[in-house]
Amino acid sequence: MSGVTTKETALATKLSKPEPRDETVPGSNAHGRFVSREIIALMGKDDITSVSLGDHIEKTMTILFADIRGFTSLSEEMPPRENFTFINAYMKCMNPVIARHGGIINKYIGDAIMALFPADADDAVKCAIGMLRQLAAFNRSIKKTGSSRIKIGIGLNTGLMMLGIVGGEHFMETTVISDAVNLASRIESMTKDYNVPFLISEHTYYSLFGASEHNTRFVDRVRVKGKAQCQSVYEVFDADPKSLPTARQKTKADFEEALAFYHFKDVPKATKLLEKLLRRVPGDTVAKVYHERCLRFLKTGIHESSGEFDLAISWNKSMAIDHSLIDEQHRDLFIHTREFVEAVKTSKNYSQLRNVLEFMDKYIQVHFRTEERLMAQKNYPFLQMQVDQHRRFSRYFDGLRNEIKRNFETNRIFILFRIQVLIVDWLINHTSKLDLHFGKFLRYRKGRGLKSLS
Known part of the structure; x- marks a missing residue:
């Protein structure tokens, strides 16, 4: 990007002019400018004065990373004051979009924004689309000054996260602890590799209530450090x-x-x-x-x-939740999935495959019902999250059955591709992530001497 002109600086200064505020606001409101009131409320606290080190919650959230492309080079062309004036003008354009969609800004990291969406993944996707459209308006404004447009990359991931207060006696801040954060950041960086503005993880994709409302497509699978299973990544291109x-x-x-x-x-x-x-x-x-x-x-x-796409799916002891019935069903489910893949490869026509599909469908539903009953019996706090995931998977499986029926005779490679991203990846990631969390919950209860969980 070319250097920022004095006209652009003037525009940015105008855009970043602070709103008038009531000087009689109590001191706790000043703290709210550094520790989000929304985060304090999310943690069940009334105000900043009631927050203590170590306060925390665990919750399923979607995390958003947004970053200006090439800002390091851009910032080197501006003196410090213009740097901060410009970045604050950009932030001022984006912050209301995040707030309108139920997002909570957790951190500014240089020119990057890290935001949390505690309600559902759909809010985060709509917010990202809104940010890209707002960026177009921002670029039109700075174009009038003769300046070049800027680009941003946005990455989303959804998962269980721990949100809490860390720090020391004289300084505290909120932080999010979860490997879901690292994946969101990694996905945002992938937008550079594919020269697209917006990518989401498979966890976000499968968490959407309204996935069909958006223009999406599979892009790639990425191997994340510390994770054995590859993660699928999807593009959302509504704002193109x-x-x-x-x-x-x-x-x-x-x-x-x-x-x-x-x-x-x-x-x-x-x-x-x-x-x-x-x-x-x-x-x-x-x-x-x-x-x-x-x-x-x-x-x-x-x-x-x-x-790599290898369609390999095998259960191992690291996936055990230490409940005999659920672990047995998981092992069987992986075996039946392998048999399903093999049937797709070897069946001469769709009629030979139909019985295998029907068996898979029935077994999955039996397993989901068994798992949900146990979670309800044990008062698992994330039961609804599991129910939502199960229902969405069932819808995707129904869609896959229709795709198989349409394409089986003509394009078996495409069917195997769809099985990899819709069945194999989902089952492995769901079992090794969300179901393991339930196992951790069971072991925690048992360790505290509560009612037997076997």
């Missing part, structure tokens, strides 16, 4: 320039078919499909990334993928 979302939605099936061939290492077919797609939508940056990968593979033989 006017004609692009429609074009991408129309080519979504071709795009995902090309990715299926690429990830299952049939690169020549993937290359042809991507070239056809790029002739129709030349501005599809993710398709360009995959096309470049294909060309490099054809030249070097090196397959670039951080999360």
Whole structure:
């Protein structure tokens, strides 16, 4: 980006001018400018004076990271005062959008924003779309001064998090402790790799009540440090320039078919499909990334993928929650999923596969009901989260059945691709993350000498 002009600085100064405030506001309100009142309320406290070190809650939330692209280079061209004036003008544009969608700003990290959405993932997705649209308005404003537009990247992830108070005698702040935070940050950084503004994790994708309301598509799988299972990442492109979302939605099936061939290492077919797609939508940056990968593979033989598609699914002791019935059902579910994958590979026609699909569907529902009854019996505080996840998975499984019926005879590779991202990844991540949390809860209760949990 080119240097910021004095006109832009004047505009930024105008935008960042503080709102008039009542000087009679009690001192606790001043603290509220540094420790969010919303976070204090979320923790069940009345005001900042009632907060103590170690106060905490555990809650499912969606975390948002937003970062200005290339701000380090931009900031080097501005003196300190202009740096802060500009960044405050940008923050002033974004903060109301976050607040309108139920978000709570947890931290400013340089030019980055870290926000929490305690209600549901849909709020966070709508907020990110709103931020991108607000950015367009901000860019139109600074364009009038002759300045270049800025870009941002936004990443979302959803999961169980611990929110609490840390610090010392003279300084305290709120912090979030969870590996979900690291994944959200990683996904935000991936927006640079694919030259897109907005990516979400599979955990956020599967937590959406209104996923069908948005333009989304699978982008890649990423291996996260410290995690054995790869994480799927999705693009949300509702805020793209006017004609692009429609074009991408129309080519979504071709795009995902090309990715299926690429990830299952049939690169020549993937290359042809991507070239056809790029002739129709030349501005599809993710398709360009995959096309470049294909060309490099054809030249070097090196397959670039951080999360290989192998359809491997196996239960191990690290997934045990130490409840005999649930652990047995999990083991059986993994076995039945492997049999399902094998049936897709070997069945000669859809009629041979139908019985396997029906059995899988029934077994999943039996397992979900068993798990939910046990959680209700043990007063598990995150039961509703599990119920919501189970219901959404059931809807996705129904959709997969329809996809299999439509495509089984003509495109088995695409079906295996869909099974990987909709069934295998979900089951492994759900079992090794959310169900393990329930196991931790059971062991905690048992360790405190409460009613037997076996």
